[in-house]
Amino acid sequence: MRSEGNCVGRAVSGGRCDACQVRPVSVCAVLDADELRHLELLSQPSCHLAKETLFVQGEPAESVYNITSGVVRLYKMLPDGRRQIVGFALPGDFLGLALRDTYPFSADAIEPVVACRFARGAYAALVDEKPHLLRRLHEFATHELTLAQDQMMLLGRRTAEEKLVSFLLGLRERWAKLHGGKVSATVQLPMSRQDIADFLGLTIETVSRTFTRLAKDRTLLIVPDGVRLLNLERMEMLAAA
Amino acid sequence: MRSEGNCVGRAVSGGRCDACQVRPVSVCAVLDADELRHLELLSQPSCHLAKETLFVQGEPAESVYNITSGVVRLYKMLPDGRRQIVGFALPGDFLGLALRDTYPFSADAIEPVVACRFARGAYAALVDEKPHLLRRLHEFATHELTLAQDQMMLLGRRTAEEKLVSFLLGLRERWAKLHGGKVSATVQLPMSRQDIADFLGLTIETVSRTFTRLAKDRTLLIVPDGVRLLNLERMEMLAAA
């Protein structure tokens, strides 16, 4: 039982690729004006409230999504309730890279999310006739794979403190790319402590304690909805170590 | 300092796609006879002794590889020596899916390995003119991504026993695919205990103790270079849990 994710009122996005803020960093960046017009015809704006589910692991993958704003958590669950977040999708990210028939993980909006939604079949057909689009999808997929392998290193071999610091630096990097390369000392954290814990393979208590310790160190400052990084050098040491 | 990986004597493989045992399960399965002949011209047989390094993380990616026999470990290291194995490449697997300019991880042969090696540039050029080959690479990449995400769940949220059992069942599945779907109760383990530990985010002692416990349980039997699964039902319970 969840909303279909249609935007209230008129189409907010999806019909307006030429004005799209995230196009340069998203899959669509490789399409020319003609192709964009074609894409617009296929796209449906899709808006989601915070905590709303976009799709559930194992369900038939009817749609693929291009996130235009907001953050989405992607996760897998074990039958006993243990959860592993496999990634956070930021604006510009694409959900459904595999174009497979069922979703390999669940996804829900962490904050209000706007996305371009496409019927998977139609999108796959477009990809079939546009090799450069396929090429782009492949680049995105292999980039995701690299991130996943880095995360394996993090989950398997790093301490709680290293995990948290690496996470913050990695997120900072991703926000910077979205903001035209401008890095900020403040890292926005729209996700909860529990989400962070489930991403890093820790408990919420350990995440909280580690934040507190780093704050006492003056390594960072906890601010509303984020952290301000005070000692970048030390953090980069910890993340590299 | 490592051998160039040229096979001793005449070309053993790489020039004989039509006789290739792993072609049906590998990337090349989508190529027709003409394309295979073209591919043969580009391919260079590449043989590697046990423990030999194929390539090192960060190096310029001169070659891509199609494994025809043997097992390769793929891993990342931290400056202080901690290691995370991000995957084991089996016959049919492709190394260099991303076609990027540097290798994102290191690779070495666990046992004697034979592979088809291609200059990355030439292979990329071929991919550019054969969209169905790109499509195939993309399928492989997204499959790898799914495996990586499953591994994230394993590393972040499973206990030592669950990790080991999931690993054994997963490997059994992969061997079965290679052997035409015939599953065997015995799982070959060409990798060392240390390799298994570094794949599962454990220490060698914990791996060893967990094996011993499962053997005392009569859940499995430790045999030379592998294990025989005695209580599949119990193992599947543990892996699902």
Added chain:
DNA sequence: CGAAGAATTGAGTCCTATCAAATGCCGTGG
């Protein structure tokens, strides 16, 4: 047969998890 590496086993410790309680935050409604 003997050396070297791999694997196992044992004892003790530590990092992170667990359980529990207190505090902080925020939107609602009196």
Added chain:
DNA sequence: CCACGGCATTTGATAGGACTCAATTCTTCG
């Protein structure tokens, strides 16, 4: 405006699973 309730987060006390260090034992192979 402020009290209240519900949820998120922090903090505290304790426990436990996996790690570390150390010593055998088992394999392999010259």
